[in-house]
Amino acid sequence: MKRRDLIVGAVALAASAAVAPAFAQEWKPTQPLELVVHGGPGSGNDVMARQLTTIIEQEKLSPVRVQVSNRVGGGSTTAAAYMASKKGDPNTIAVFTIVWVTDPLTQEAATNGLNTLTPITRLIEEPALIVVKADAPYKTLKDFVDAAKSKSGQLKQSGGSITSRDNILRQLIMKQTGANWVFVPFPGGGERIAAILGGHTDIMITDPSEAGEQVRAGKLKVLAQVGKERLDTFKDIPTLKEAGFDFQDIPQTRGIVGPPGMPPEAVKYYETFFEKLRQSAGWKKFLADNQLLGVNEKSEASKKFLITYEDMLRVVLKDAGAKVVR
């Protein structure tokens, strides 16, 4: 290295050291923020992001506009690659879901794992209900598991992709109990629920918002719920743990991630920003409307969570029959 470069480097270092503390308090977005989602307009993710921006607007949480940007393609891979291309940019953030973890694990072509980006916060954990048709002969999840043992491979579960949470939970329950039933993937939530209502499948693991109405109308009944504690609307339904199925939970989760090398002061800004969001009435109503659990986790904790999460998923996905590439 030439001497001049060294001097320039030293000066720059000194300058940044002098500016950094002031910066840490002062970074604020001055241009519109880009909120990246991996689904197209109208997908579940997109709708959630748009609800989020509406809350931010209504509660006047952001000094600048927050603009939803759809980076669609290859599950989460296009969006993740887009984030990777925004290295160091403080004005771009993305909503991540479980797919951002499973895609890099199972797809050779998906090279931008969540931990190569900058996780900022986890916002939501999605509880789930394990439901059967109302006239099914099972009263508890144990009844179902017993039936699945005696009629091995004959009972059917309707679900999504084999990397989705419903299949992961099935694997965990089957592993613990030795029971065996079939997993039938359907791409759309509507088709899944139609299959169970029509009596073509026997069990389903789904979000409360999807099955809640059917339960209320007496078409489906809940055997157990997935989550740390019981939901207010399903007070008398045991959690998996209470029902005697005790394994490390793999929660369905969503949060916010920034591009790689996002400046720490920007990370700090977003941590505070989402803290304010959590306190807002609009966010609380959103969680209640959609029966979601709020999570309060900042950048460091989210990173740790995601590392252990990925390790757990790697094992479970292998068990589930998916080819794990990383």
Next chain:
Amino acid sequence: MDIANGMLHGFYVALQPMNLWWCFFGCFLGTVVGILPGLGPAATISLLLPLTFKMDAAGGIIMMAGIYYGAKYGGSTTSILLNIPGESSSVATCIDGYQMAKKGRAGAALGIAAIASFIAGTVGVVLLTLMAPPIAAFALSFSSPEYFALMVLGLALVVLLAGTSLVKGLLALLVGLWLTAIGVDIFSAQARFIFGQPTLLGGIDFTIVAIGVFAMGEVLSSLDAGEETKMLPVPKGLRNLLPTWQDMKDCRFAFLNGSIVGFIIGVLPGAGGTIASFISYGLEKAVSKHPEKFGTGVIEGVAAPEGANNADTGGALIPLLTLGIPGGSSTAILLSALIIWGVHPGPLMMTESPDVFWGLVASMYIGNIMLLVLNLPMVPVFAQILRMPVYVLFPFIFGISIVGVYGTTGRMFDLGLLAGFGFLGYMMGKLKFPTAPLILGFVLGDSMERALRQSMMMYGGDFTAMFHRPISAVMLGLAGIVLVMPLISYFNRLRVKAITEGA
């Protein structure tokens, strides 16, 4: 609340001045969105969602549903005029619609599309009003074997869509089936045929294939044929721009066919408007007295699919409103919108939120009339687009196609694909391969594969289960008949030949 009282109450809600305005606004916006290729109703509803949070549920759903069924009206416009499908459910309309435009009958095609849309759309709403709960029960009886049989029946139509050479038709179909297999398979989480391209993990968007093969391919073929000096004929005078009585009479069966097929397929959560329009088109051709003329610009070939994709909306709302089950992306957003407004679509909605349920149903009668009034006068205006000289029109078609595709996905990669499919469409035209089977394979292939694999999982690999279930057995039987029919007529011809030669 019984149906009569419900409807009375519904019209009371829907005729409130504010709700009338929302209905009009939704229908108008829907028409515009339908005309613009790329921007679909699902995307539009989702973009508008944040603006509607403060609306009341009845007004909001009336407007959003207006966008949803209004887009089906608008979708035919560019299909007929420019061979660019405005929506995926208007692809089948391109086949005969654009040929009509080439013959100077664009106005008649546009007019019949609006009229068929109105008739079938209204029939769909009537059936929604009268039969929602029992029809919902019917929809639930459909399981994977039935879906498989439905898709097989649909694919059997290739025989009818193939044109002169069955072999070429089947080859085109296989290419369509292959293209639809690209992407991650949900049964194994494995990527298929992505050639290391992460963008292909999610598969190829249907609009890219349809716009490329139809619109771009057609323009390239026309240029190649040296048509740059010719202009498409547009007759003068208002009367010559609208369908004649003879046209209306020719379409009698198409109206009925579109209404019934569209409605029934719309009710099924795993099918949708695109499939409905193709099956209705195929059925129309199968029963026609002059099937050989299909694909050269017959008016029934426009009326049947356009009717079907409109009756489809009435059908699709049944599982949404009575069971809380969305069948497609548009209905899925309607579902989340209703939840935001505090309405819970599902078995209890009719009794708990009669304002919203009956208000919406009643507004759809009004909306369909509004759409007819809105669309028919536009026909002569739109038909004038074809007066543009070809050196303006062709770049215009290219421009709209490119904007439409880029607007859907926002990826340069997809424009490369579009160019590729345009070239494919051109080559197919040059080598006399029919393009409709390719599109049909692309639309049905994915659902058919899934339904087959689901059925095999459900019945432990026992294929005979397909024939033990009455509905699937009947549909597979029908598919068999459709496939054998050309053989019979072939033998018949031989026999007639033999007889005449013997005599």
